[in-house]
Amino acid sequence: MANVAVYNMEGKEVGSLELNDAVFGVEVNEHLVHMAVLQQLANNRQGTQKAKTRSEVRGGGRKPWRQKGTGHARQGSTRAPQWTHGGVVFAPVPRDYSFKLNKKEKRAALKSVLTSRVNESKFIVVDELKLDSIKTKNFVQVLNNLKVEKALVVLNDMDTNVIKSASNVPTVKTAQTNELNVFDVLKYDTVVVTKDAVKAIEEVYA
Structure with a gap:
């Protein structure tokens, strides 16, 4: 001892x-x-971190412009991750770390x-x-x-x-x-x- x-x-x-x-x-x-x-x-x-994915961001349901003939790259939604105010790719969600x-x-x-x-x-x-x-x-x-x-x-x-x-x-x-x-x-x-x-x-x- x-x-x-x-x-x-x-x-x-x-x-x-x-x-x-x-x-x-x-x-x-x-x-x-x-x-x-x-x-x-x-x-x-x-574990309360949270960001919205493209499916959770409000708006963006309408195609911003037609597929062809505008000279712009094709886009399907203004809430896609590459857009300002778009959703986050692989967004963090609340979880229990314990x-x-x-x-x-x-x-x-x-x-x-x-x-x-x-x-x-x-x-x-x-x-x-x-x-x-x-x-x-x-x-x-x-x-x-x-x-x-x-x-x-x-x-x-x-x-x-x-x-x-x-x-x-x-x-x-x-x-x-x-x-x-x-x-x-x-x-x-x-x-x-x-x-x-x-x-x-x-x-x-x-």
């Missing part, structure tokens, strides 16, 4: 924590991680990225993360103490002061343990997690 240092909000090491290898010491499966990210991005797509990933695969992918962050020493455990008031300055000071800039902050309990203080920092996202996902873990350079949150993650995924 891997041991990681535990820090307080001043950035001082106050102990250590043994991580469960069933969650934080698995073999990294890059293919599953790739599929999990693809699925999350695909499921977030609206696809399914099995629950076991999602869990394995999340374990893989968490293991990667631990191996890269980008998994910082704090004994607790609490603020007396909603102050972005105080939250930024905690990040500076931990020498962290772009971070995913994982909490076990919803702390309004921390969440609202962090919401003004563009390089930080807060999440509860039940909101943890592969994309966010990869997007942010460092995962900052409370001791309670580590235990909660291990209870769910071990």
Whole structure:
């Protein structure tokens, strides 16, 4: 089992924590991680793009001029794709981009990225993360103490002061343990997690 240092909000090491290898010491499966990210991005797509084909554009039912004798190229409709205001060739239509990933695969992918962050020493455990008031300055000071800039902050309990203080920092996202996902873990350079949150993650995924 891997041991990681535990820090307080001043950035001082106050102990250590043994991580469960069933969650934080698995073999990294890059293919599953790739599929999990693809699925999350695909499921977030609206898929509402739409353009009209020549059969859907209004008008153009009458032949614009006779077939022969005008000197113009023959035309059958003013709504053909080569005309201004004509239809679109192979026009995009609304579609659902989402696809399914099995629950076991999602869990394995999340374990893989968490293991990667631990191996890269980008998994910082704090004994607790609490603020007396909603102050972005105080939250930024905690990040500076931990020498962290772009971070995913994982909490076990919803702390309004921390969440609202962090919401003004563009390089930080807060999440509860039940909101943890592969994309966010990869997007942010460092995962900052409370001791309670580590235990909660291990209870769910071990």
